[in-house]
Amino acid sequence: RDRYADLYDFAPVGYLTLDLRGLILEVNLTGTELLGESRSALLKTPFHRFIDPNQRPAFHLFCRQLVQTRARQSCELKLARKDGSPFYARLEGVAGSYAAGSPTQYRLSLSDITRHKQSEEEITKLNKALADHAAAMEAANRELDAFSYSIAHDLKVPLGRIERLAEIVMEDFGATLTAEGNDCLRRVVDSSARLEKMVENLLGFARLGRKSPAKRATELNPLVEEVLDQLKPETEGRNIRWEVGPLPEVDCDPNLMKVVFTNLLSNAIKYTRTREHAVIQVGEGDRRGRRVIFVRDNGVGFDMKQADRLFGVFQRLHAMDEFEGTGVGLATVQRIIHKHGGRVWGEAEPDKGASFYFTFGCSQTDRTERYAESAGKRPDLRAQLFPRAGAT
Incomplete structure (x- = not known):
């Protein structure tokens, strides 16, 4: 035993041996440092003296469980050193030194947590x-x-x-x-x-x-075809190649999802207006390790430095004399997707087209990013409805 005395004394945790009354019989040096008392002063001292009064019942329950189960137990307690400074400790213990079939001691380890x-x-x-x-x-x-x-x-x-x-x-x-x-x-x-x-x-x-979404299982391909049919008047005289890939069945409000695709596809039609040969794609893919639905075009795109303004009410990235609009469409898309527990974002380059992605349901990362997206996006109604003198 003497050969291991230094390992016992300088272990990274405190070791204590208590009798069944809770009196300290043995303690290593780490234990004395944790409790702020010398070894000689600690011997025969009730251990519960160092326990926060409100937590002493928890310690007594811990001791009873050691005796009753005769198995390893643990608990977390708030203790106080001799000088009164508090600290939190984790106790691991077993009952030992049996006499007549009953334990006579508690052997504990004490860690500062x-x-x-x-x-x-x-x-x-x-x-x-x-x-x-x-x-x-x-x-x-x-x-x-x-x-x-x-x-x-x-x-x-x-x-x-x-x-x-x-x-x-x-x-x-x-x-x-x-x-x-x-x-x-x-x-x-x-x-x-x-x-x-x-x-x-x-x-x-x-x-x-x-309004809360009235969700039901919905095939997205027929829904997109219906939206495209409704948007035909906007495409008259245009040379647009539509590439609509296989889309999943999702749990969503079909009427609200029509609004999402109507806004995204209408924007794609509008912002490819300057293209002699426009290409608009709708599909499902993998983005940032997540399954997403996307709408992509080869239109005028936008500068990603302004991406934080995309989904703000009345926010526009292009001048009114270039492309008409009220600045509410993408805000509506975001609100609907959020109501479905998902996230929506856009990626683009100026004059190289834009892609909009959205998910149904979201991870913790999505929730964090979604919270950041929503912060500070309140419309300035005064500025929109009562513009400053000289503003256009």
């Missing part, structure tokens, strides 16, 4: 803060949806009246107005129509926030 516990507590705090922040964001988004719906609904009727009144003035009094006057009225009509379309899209976007 304070850093581990502090990390656990920090993670718990961070998770709570994240949950609180997510709940606050959810509440803010609900309020924003309600506000968006309210303001869009209230603006829709007067905007229609403005447009109609301007048209009446042009029809009845256009001949008596100057060219500049007629031009101003045309601007009023065009701006009213554009803003009315924006308001209509905003209403649709706000309604999505109130």
